[in-house]
Amino acid sequence: MVKKTLVAATAITLSTFALTSCGSSDAASDSASDDGKITMGFAQVGAESGWRTANTKSIQDTAKDEGIDLKFTDAQGKQENQIAAIRSYIQQKVDVIAFSPVVETGFDAVLQEAKAADIPVILTDRAVDADPSLYKTFLGSDFVVEGERAGDWLVENAKDSDVNGDGKINVVQLEGTTGAAPAIDRAEGFAEKIKADDSIEVTASQTGDFTRDGGKQVMESFLQSDDSIDVVFAHNDDMGLGAIEAIEAAGLEPGKDIKIITIDAVKDGMQALADGKINFIVECNPLLGPQLMDLAQKVLDGEEVPERVLTDESTFTQDEAKAALPDRQY
Amino acid sequence: MPEPTSLVQRVLRHQLLWPVLALFVLLLVNVVAKPSFLDVRMQDGHLYGNLIDIVRNSAPVMLVALGMTLVIATRGIDLSVGAIAAIAAAVACTRIIGAGDEAALRTAVMAMTYAVVVCIVLGAWNGLLVSVLGIQPIIATLILMVAGRGISMAITDGQITTVNNPWFSDLASGFVLTLPLAFLVAVGMVLFTALLTRRTALGMLIEAVGINPEASRLAGVRARTIIWTVYAFSGLCAGLAGLVIAANTNSVNANSLGLWIELDAILAVVIGGTSLMGGRFSLAGTFVGALFIATLARTIPNIGIPSEVNYLFKAVVVIAVCLLQSPKARALLRVRRSGTPTLANGAPA
Numbered sequence: 001m002v003k004k005t006l007v008a009a010t011a012i013t014l015s016t017f018a019l020t021s022c023g024s025s026d027a028a029s030d031s032a033s034d035d036g037k038i039t040m041g042f043a044q045v046g047a048e049s050g051w052r053t054a055n056t057k058s059i060q061d062t063a064k065d066e067g068i069d070l071k072f073t074d075a076q077g078k079q080e081n082q083i084a085a086i087r088s089y090i091q092q093k094v095d096v097i098a099f100s101p102v103v104e105t106g107f108d109a110v111l112q113e114a115k116a117a118d119i120p121v122i123l124t125d126r127a128v129d130a131d132p133s134l135y136k137t138f139l140g141s142d143f144v145v146e147g148e149r150a151g152d153w154l155v156e157n158a159k160d161s162d163v164n165g166d167g168k169i170n171v172v173q174l175e176g177t178t179g180a181a182p183a184i185d186r187a188e189g190f191a192e193k194i195k196a197d198d199s200i201e202v203t204a205s206q207t208g209d210f211t212r213d214g215g216k217q218v219m220e221s222f223l224q225s226d227d228s229i230d231v232v233f234a235h236n237d238d239m240g241l242g243a244i245e246a247i248e249a250a251g252l253e254p255g256k257d258i259k260i261i262t263i264d265a266v267k268d269g270m271q272a273l274a275d276g277k278i279n280f281i282v283e284c285n286p287l288l289g290p291q292l293m294d295l296a297q298k299v300l301d302g303e304e305v306p307e308r309v310l311t312d313e314s315t316f317t318q319d320e321a322k323a324a325l326p327d328r329q330y
Numbered sequence: 331m332p333e334p335t336s337l338v339q340r341v342l343r344h345q346l347l348w349p350v351l352a353l354f355v356l357l358l359v360n361v362v363a364k365p366s367f368l369d370v371r372m373q374d375g376h377l378y379g380n381l382i383d384i385v386r387n388s389a390p391v392m393l394v395a396l397g398m399t400l401v402i403a404t405r406g407i408d409l410s411v412g413a414i415a416a417i418a419a420a421v422a423c424t425r426i427i428g429a430g431d432e433a434a435l436r437t438a439v440m441a442m443t444y445a446v447v448v449c450i451v452l453g454a455w456n457g458l459l460v461s462v463l464g465i466q467p468i469i470a471t472l473i474l475m476v477a478g479r480g481i482s483m484a485i486t487d488g489q490i491t492t493v494n495n496p497w498f499s500d501l502a503s504g505f506v507l508t509l510p511l512a513f514l515v516a517v518g519m520v521l522f523t524a525l526l527t528r529r530t531a532l533g534m535l536i537e538a539v540g541i542n543p544e545a546s547r548l549a550g551v552r553a554r555t556i557i558w559t560v561y562a563f564s565g566l567c568a569g570l571a572g573l574v575i576a577a578n579t580n581s582v583n584a585n586s587l588g589l590w591i592e593l594d595a596i597l598a599v600v601i602g603g604t605s606l607m608g609g610r611f612s613l614a615g616t617f618v619g620a621l622f623i624a625t626l627a628r629t630i631p632n633i634g635i636p637s638e639v640n641y642l643f644k645a646v647v648v649i650a651v652c653l654l655q656s657p658k659a660r661a662l663l664r665v666r667r668s669g670t671p672t673l674a675n676g677a678p679a
Contacts, residue, residue, distance in 0.1 A: 046585050046586075047483070047488050047489070047490070047583065047584070047585040049490070049583075050489075050490050053488060053489045053490060056488065074483075074488075074585070076479070076585055076589075077585065077586070175637055178637040178638055178640075179638075204631070204634065205637070206630070206631045206634075206637055206640075207637035207640070209586070211583060211586050212579035212581060212583070213575065213578060213579050213583075213586070213587075216578065216579060217387060217627065217628075218631050220383050220387075221380070221383070221628055221631035221632055222631065224366075224367075224379065224380045224383065224632075225364050225366070225367075225380075225631075225632055238490075241579070242579055245503070245578075245579065245580075249378075249503060250373070250378070251373050251374050251378075268492060
């Protein structure tokens with residue numbers, strides 16, 4: 001028995017050696033400089049929201065248009081899947097790796113491996129909590145600023161937002177996935193700005209996992225336990241849309257009886273904003289494809305790229321949403 | 331079999347005692363945190379309150395756990411239910427969108443029927459792998475657990491598909507006789523299954539297959555057909571659950587819909603007192619177990635558990651309930667309390 005196991009183990013070790021050596025000898029001929037075609041490995045978070053699917057589509061379409069060979073994986077919201085995908089890209093010796101981290105921490109080891117294999121890494125949309133020398137650049141929104149914009153709007157519109165007229169503005173917050181950068185930063189930016197007005201207070205906060213179902217269930221519970229909610233601040237449109245359904249089921253009118261602020265500006269969210277069910281949306285632009293491919297090209301050409309590249313973003317009120325809706329791509 | 335002498339003893343020995351007690355304690359915790367927790371009032375012609383939300387939100391887990399109970403009774407397990415739920419939702423939503431009249435009752439009924447039929451076929455596939463090809467249930471259903479999510483993403487093109495059909499939406503958000511329709515559907519399925527298994531020999535045959543498949547086969551029980559049937563039934567239940575979840579938000583998100591529902595369902599079955607070793611099963615226990623899971627989900631926002639520790643909270647509660655249910659753990663506890671060994675009482679009968 002022991003002997004058999006030993007033989008098997010040796011066989012496996014040997015074959016791994018054989019494979020690795022094959023791989024390394026191929027490395028030179030595989031690289032981009034030879035065939036001129038860029039191979040990019042992209043490890044997406046998942047498709048947890050409309051925003052994410054628009055992001056995926058933008059990256060896939062741009063890669064196709066620019067003749068970049070895109071290897072795409074979907075981590076289904078799980079870090080271990082994402083790390084496995086990045087590892088496989090390192091093994092396949094792609095030219096450049098890009099990914100949107102599921103959570104902020106725990107990527108150090110795999111980023112080290114990529115660095116050791118001399119494959120540049122570009123972060124998109126979400127940051128990681130790791131040594132900046134481990135990746136080339138970070139392309140994406142500043143989530144703290146997004147949270148601040150939401151907070152600013154509430155402070156400016158504080159008078160209208162005290163729906164029940166008790167002099168206090170009670171805000172409930174629907175958080176994104178626990179530990180994800182947008183959830184942490186948006187909460188932080190929002191909390192910072194609402195300090196300016198003492199009457200505004202976040203009375204309850206719970207994760208809705210960035211999904212409609214999650215947002216609906218958490219909002220149902222908030223509505224049952226507190227009848228003085230004035231404002232909902234949802235970390236993305238989808239949870240806001242779930243909250244709308246919960247508010248309607250409670251016999252209240254979303255946008256009037258309870259004000260709703262969300263972040264993202266996907267089509268379904270913009271439609272609800274135009275319909276008056278949401279009051280304010282901070283845009284978080286998902287169409288990163290063109291900027292990402294441009295950065296990848298620059299990195300591979302050896303050009304210097306800034307450590308942080310911001311995306312162009314704005315905010316929408318109800319009237320602006322009505323005007324913008326007809327030519328919204330996502 | 332020892333004859334229960336008094337009512338107290340009968341209650342103490344009843345297998346539903348612990349799950350019901352756990353549910354009661356959980357509700358009590360909620361009431362202490364928010365005294366208005368149990369308030370129910372009429373609104374827009376239907377009941378409204380935490381309890382109503384809980385029974386409504388318990389429907390998907392209850393349906394999945396119902397199918398799971400029978401599968402577990404045959405000594406099997408079905409890990410593919412979450413993926414099957416996602417497929418059901420994807421099929422129904424894409425059919426509703428593709429139909430000529432998106433908002434018609436006919437569209438909703440056709441789409442849901444089609445989705446349920448697909449799910450029965452998928453369940454039968456699991457049954458085929460387990461009963462005819464003899465693959466271990468955990469592996470056989472793992473195949474569809476992984477592949478199924480891929481299938482549902484392929485059906486929806488990886489996009490969140492939003493539908494606009496009031497009849498479909500009613501499946502989750504509608505009310506009949508002031509009660510949530512989703513809950514009534516789930517309860518209806520539980521009662522139907524209880525009748526089918528307890529008023530005919532089917533329940534006994536399922537238990538026989540679970541206790542000893544070989545012996546029951548030699549005794550003339552058609553084990554293969556029975557196993558096949560319970561997996562197909564589990565597929566049907568998972569499909570219905572998927573439809574309820576999709577109807578709740580009028581949309582399907584192939585990635586997250588029904589994710590990990592198999593774990594919640596297995597938990598509901600186990601809390602309900604059905605053994606994972608197969609054999610005896612309790613539909614009433616599963617019913618209570620599903621309510622317990624839904625109440626637990628509501629407890630987290632109600633008593634204000636921070637997002638960072640809500641999984642931990644859930645785990646601690648589940649461990650506590652499982653310990654309560656274990657005769658050995660209870661016996662140990664009793665020994666410590668009384669100081670005298672009473673092992674004879676605690677030993678499993």
